[in-house]
Amino acid sequence: MQNILKAAAALTGLLASAPAIAAWEPTKPVEIVVAAGAGGASDQMARMMQAAIQKNNLMKQPMVVSLKGGASGAEALIYMKSSEGDPNKVLIAYSLIYMLPLSAKIPFNWRELTPVSVVALDQFVLWDNAAGPKTVKEFIAAAKAASSPFKMGGTGSKREDHVLTVFMEQKTGAKFSYLPYKSGGEAATQLVGNHSESNVNNPSENLEVWRAGQVRALCVFDKERISYKTKVTETQSWNDIPTCKEEGLDIQYLMLRAMFLPGKVTPEQQAFYVDLFQKVTQTAEYKDYMEKQALKPIFLTGNDMLKFLEEDDALNKSLMTEAGFVAK
Amino acid sequence: MEAFGLLMHGFAVLLTWKTLVLMMVGLVLGIFVGVLPGLGGPNGVAILLPLTFSMDPTSAIVMLSCIYWGALFGGAITSILFNIPGEAWSVATTFDGYPMAQQGRAAEALTAAFTSSFIGSLVAVLLITFLAPMISSFALKFGPPEFFAVYLLTFCSFVGLGREAKHKTVISMSLGLLLAGVGMDTVSGQLRMTFGSGELLRGINFLVAVIGLFGISEILLTMEERLALRGHAAAISLRVVLSVWKDLPKYWVTLLRSSFIGCWLGITPGGAIAASFMGYNLAKRFSKDPEGFGKGRIEGVFAPETAAHASGTAALLPMLALGIPGSGTAAILLGGLMVWGLNPGPLLFVEHKDFVWGLIASMYLGNVVGLVLVLTTVPIFASILRVPFAAVAPMIVVSCAIGAYSIQNAMFDIWLMLGFGVVGYVFKKIGIPLAPFTLALVLGNRAEDAFRLSMIGSGGDMKVFWSNGLVGSITTLAIVLLFWPVIDKAFGSMGRLWRPAKAAG
Numbered sequence: 022m023q024n025i026l027k028a029a030a031a032l033t034g035l036l037a038s039a040p041a042i043a044a045w046e047p048t049k050p051v052e053i054v055v056a057a058g059a060g061g062a063s064d065q066m067a068r069m070m071q072a073a074i075q076k077n078n079l080m081k082q083p084m085v086v087s088l089k090g091g092a093s094g095a096e097a098l099i100y101m102k103s104s105e106g107d108p109n110k111v112l113i114a115y116s117l118i119y120m121l122p123l124s125a126k127i128p129f130n131w132r133e134l135t136p137v138s139v140v141a142l143d144q145f146v147l148w149d150n151a152a153g154p155k156t157v158k159e160f161i162a163a164a165k166a167a168s169s170p171f172k173m174g175g176t177g178s179k180r181e182d183h184v185l186t187v188f189m190e191q192k193t194g195a196k197f198s199y200l201p202y203k204s205g206g207e208a209a210t211q212l213v214g215n216h217s218e219s220n221v222n223n224p225s226e227n228l229e230v231w232r233a234g235q236v237r238a239l240c241v242f243d244k245e246r247i248s249y250k251t252k253v254t255e256t257q258s259w260n261d262i263p264t265c266k267e268e269g270l271d272i273q274y275l276m277l278r279a280m281f282l283p284g285k286v287t288p289e290q291q292a293f294y295v296d297l298f299q300k301v302t303q304t305a306e307y308k309d310y311m312e313k314q315a316l317k318p319i320f321l322t323g324n325d326m327l328k329f330l331e332e333d334d335a336l337n338k339s340l341m342t343e344a345g346f347v348a349k
Numbered sequence: 350m351e352a353f354g355l356l357m358h359g360f361a362v363l364l365t366w367k368t369l370v371l372m373m374v375g376l377v378l379g380i381f382v383g384v385l386p387g388l389g390g391p392n393g394v395a396i397l398l399p400l401t402f403s404m405d406p407t408s409a410i411v412m413l414s415c416i417y418w419g420a421l422f423g424g425a426i427t428s429i430l431f432n433i434p435g436e437a438w439s440v441a442t443t444f445d446g447y448p449m450a451q452q453g454r455a456a457e458a459l460t461a462a463f464t465s466s467f468i469g470s471l472v473a474v475l476l477i478t479f480l481a482p483m484i485s486s487f488a489l490k491f492g493p494p495e496f497f498a499v500y501l502l503t504f505c506s507f508v509g510l511g512r513e514a515k516h517k518t519v520i521s522m523s524l525g526l527l528l529a530g531v532g533m534d535t536v537s538g539q540l541r542m543t544f545g546s547g548e549l550l551r552g553i554n555f556l557v558a559v560i561g562l563f564g565i566s567e568i569l570l571t572m573e574e575r576l577a578l579r580g581h582a583a584a585i586s587l588r589v590v591l592s593v594w595k596d597l598p599k600y601w602v603t604l605l606r607s608s609f610i611g612c613w614l615g616i617t618p619g620g621a622i623a624a625s626f627m628g629y630n631l632a633k634r635f636s637k638d639p640e641g642f643g644k645g646r647i648e649g650v651f652a653p654e655t656a657a658h659a660s661g662t663a664a665l666l667p668m669l670a671l672g673i674p675g676s677g678t679a680a681i682l683l684g685g686l687m688v689w690g691l692n693p694g695p696l697l698f699v700e701h702k703d704f705v706w707g708l709i710a711s712m713y714l715g716n717v718v719g720l721v722l723v724l725t726t727v728p729i730f731a732s733i734l735r736v737p738f739a740a741v742a743p744m745i746v747v748s749c750a751i752g753a754y755s756i757q758n759a760m761f762d763i764w765l766m767l768g769f770g771v772v773g774y775v776f777k778k779i780g781i782p783l784a785p786f787t788l789a790l791v792l793g794n795r796a797e798d799a800f801r802l803s804m805i806g807s808g809g810d811m812k813v814f815w816s817n818g819l820v821g822s823i824t825t826l827a828i829v830l831l832f833w834p835v836i837d838k839a840f841g842s843m844g845r846l847w848r849p850a851k852a853a854g
Contacts, residue, residue, distance in 0.1 A: 068685075091532065091533070091551035091552060091757070092540070092550040092552065095550050096550055096757075099550060103547070124538050124539075125533065125538055125539055125540050127540075169808060170808075178538030179538035198805050198806060198808075200493070200802050201535055201536055201802075210488075213489055214491065216493065229697075346538075348539070
């Protein structure tokens with residue numbers, strides 16, 4: 022039965038984009054480049070894709086995960102840039118593609134790569150220790166009243182988490198000391214151990230400690246609540262977390278998760294990967310992963326993707342400039 | 350005794366033919382990757398991870414953890430025979446293991462290394478079995494100041510307890526710290542000392558440096574002195590193994606001390622490397638014959654191997670219980686867990702009992718099977734020493750280059766490795782110890798980050814390092830160790846106050 026389905030899927034794919042598929046497919050193992058360390062959100066996503074592709078036979082060649090998290094991910098960007106014309110490398114990118122060139126003056130521009138597709142959007146949530154204040158209002162009041170600034174854990178310096186912290190300061194007038202840890206996982210355990218008062222981790226990074234009742238989700242930095250309504254903890258689903266705006270803290274930020282090929286690859290090669298990742302987003306593995314990690318499903322490619330990237334780039338640039346993180 | 354029942358359940362999960370076969374396959378693969386310098390545990394596990402996607406989680410983790418044990422055992426082989434540490438924590442094993450091999454006691458050294466690895470792991474597994482819940486809450490007590498205090502303790506114990514001249518240790522350590530600063534600084538988000546080079550962005554990889562400093566420089570020295578690996582493969586038999594085991598009880602203090610250090614540092618992330626060095630230094634400190642260390646004392650193999658493996662095993666505990674990987678390999682295992690839909694964290698022990706106890710049981714079985722396997726293959730590995738140097742040397746250089754390249758798939762790293770080979774050669778000639786240099790290169794970054802995060806958190810107040818009992822006692826101990834030679838002398842001269850204090854200078 023499964024084989025029939027696969028055959029049918031392959032046939033539909035063939036009919037839809039017959040010239041592209043006939044024209045090109047990888048002849049050696051494809052490297053999926055992760056711009057972060059082992060165990061982080063990008064790595065997990067890359068391994069999910071690797072498993073989804075392998076289990077559903079979406080590609081003849083194997084896919085290998087290649088971790089290039091050095092220099093806060095800059096290593097991966099430079100690696101992609103220098104692999105011009107190589108269609109066997111695909112980068113799993115996030116907002117570092119806009120931020121890193123601004124803050125650390127890395128000689129990199131995402132327009133030099135070939136965009137394939139945007140595969141997900143990641144949320145940010147304000148978390149505090151389960152023993153801490155229960156609502157955003159109480160939290161802000163406590164932060165203002167504290168004799169020494171509240172400690173806000175995050176990943177990296179002058180990046181998403183840091184920007185959100187600066188905007189929280191600007192909107193509320195409370196002061197935070199931002200602690201840049203090496204990974205979201207570390208920020209999570211440091212919050213549980215009471216070494217920081219709060220963090221702005223992605224849902225996936227705090228999932229386990231949330232389920233264990235060690236941290237509290239105060240609000241999500243998005244226009245609308247997360248859609249998943251299945252109970253994750255004893256009492257709450259992702260959907261039960263209020264938006265920060267509902268709680269009087271008007272800050273929104275979403276992070277893209279997108280696939281890129283190196284520059285100067287042929288349109289046939291690009292088409293192969295657009296098709297491949299479209300198929301990945303239809304697998305059970307992908308859907309399951311999206312719900313578990315509370316990611317927002319999205320699939321953009323071609324001109325839609327370019328438009329999205331340009332807008333997102335402009336937004337990130339203005340946020341970085343406002344936060345004072347652009348290197349001179 | 351709930352733990353005991355659960356453990357028995359774990360053994361029941363494991364004892365099937367399929368699992369046992371997977372275990373053997375994993376161990377053999379692991380020893381193989383462990384023997385190749387630079388490939389080591391993390392890379393081996395990473396390469397073989399996709400093989401396990403189609404298995405059920407328990408079989409998969411058993412196979413992967415066996416690759417890990419195999420690599421740990423295998424790493425000792427190159428350290429002892431060729432002075433090339435396969436993994437960061439094998440560095441201390443070379444100090445006495447290699448001289449032993451040169452004296453024709455390779456088999457003895459290998460047996461000692463394997464046996465002490467086994468003992469170290471066993472103690473740590475026992476600890477995991479019975480103290481798992483308590484330990485995970487202990488690890489949560491570690492914030493930036495506590496981490497820094499542990500790193501400080503490691504650095505200080507090196508200066509205070511090392512055999513080499515203090516100023517040379519400090520020079521070597523400072524150079525290491527300097528090089529550790531190359532690349533992205535995570536606290537400020539800025540690049541340092543990269544001079545606009547894309548290659549230097551990554552920073553200087555520790556393993557690349559180690560392969561050059563130890564492996565390549567050793568080849569250079571051997572070439573200069575005479576074209577032969579000094580030492581002969583001794584006749585290896587069950588007799589050698591048994592005689593090492595017979596002597597084992599004599600060193601129970603060393604073994605116990607190293608196991609304790611290993612377990613303690615293992616549950617704090619990144620502790621395995623610190624543990625092996627500390628185990629070695631303390632064994633030397635408390636030995637009746639500290640001068641004999643570095644010249645081929647068997648204790649010098651027992652101490653670091655026991656500590657490294659105790660901590661390597663204990664490092665899996667924070668990975669399972671908190672999701673913080675304690676080592677590179679643990680980080681990849683963590684990635685594997687996620688693929689199989691298991692999220693490491695406090696609930697793993699509650700929700701996936703079969704898996705957790707299956708893994709713990711596999712640590713017992715894997716170690717026993719691994720010990721038997723490596724001991725029976727010792728003759729094969731030790732016989733490498735009989736091959737003429739002219740044939741072995743090019744092979745070592747090639748395998749070093751492959752190792753250095755494969756860490757980050759970068760050609761630049763091969764040049765870096767050769768550069769470090771020359772540095773290592775010069776250091777050995779002018780008598781600057783290499784160990785503090787490598788230690789600083791590994792821990793320098795983490796120590797710096799921990800220090801700066803502590804300072805941000807406390808608003809620049811140094812009192813944070815004495816802010817609670819835990820961090821206070823570690824910091825104080827570190828300072829005591831740093832000034833140990835002076836303190837030791839002071840106590841010594843107090844004992845003979847009536848005599849002129851001629852030792853004061």
